[in-house]
Amino acid sequence: MYFLAFMITFSLAGFATAASPTWSTYQPGTFSSVDIRINEEIGEGSAATISLPVPLFPREEKKGPQWGGHFACHDANFTGACHYYVEKRGACHEYEKENWEKYTSIGPDKGQWCYFYEGEQCLGDHVELRHPGSRNLRRKRFDNRVKSWNCWKDE
Structure with missing residues (x-):
């Protein structure tokens, strides 16, 4: 799946500092919220950029019982x-090579179950x-x- 980065820039005027990362809640299978991480001190008048994943192809084109999704x-x-x-x-699918052995959290959409393999072509453990x-x-001893x-599809 290819993604196009959608950029949003906003001003943090008056925003002091963040002592620890701040997170919003994400529900797999939706794009209703965004995770925002603030790790450094941010001074008044600073700006931040958030990149949102936007599918190049509308999700509606891939609907129906033969299609399934997951968030990783x-x-x-x-x-x-x-x-x-x-x-x-x-059907077996492979992640992009730059994402091999990097996923720590995975959430299949409702109504389906998945096997996630350590090898290419759905081989191995x-x-x-x-x-x-x-x-x-x-x-589950399957991190990265x-x-x-x-x-x-669940029957």
Whole structure:
């Protein structure tokens, strides 16, 4: 799945400092909110840029029982670099090589279950996930191991 970065810039005038990262809540399968991370001191009059993933192809083109999606993020609790994938169910798919062995949290959409494999072409050891997925694959001893996946519709 290819994504186009949509940039939003806003002023943080009057915003003091953030002692720790601040997060919004994300529900897998929706783009209703955005994760915002503030890690450094930000002075008055500073600006920040947020990049939102926007599919190059409208999701409506990939609807129906043969299509399934999942949300995958590099860090625990659906944070860090995140991607939403929509592909045909019942077929093996591979992540982009730059995302191999980097996902820590994965959430399949409702109504489906998926195997996530450590090898290319859906080979090797795997972990099975259903909605809402896993906020931390380390608990399943599968953190940063996934290269490919296959999903099926719940019957």
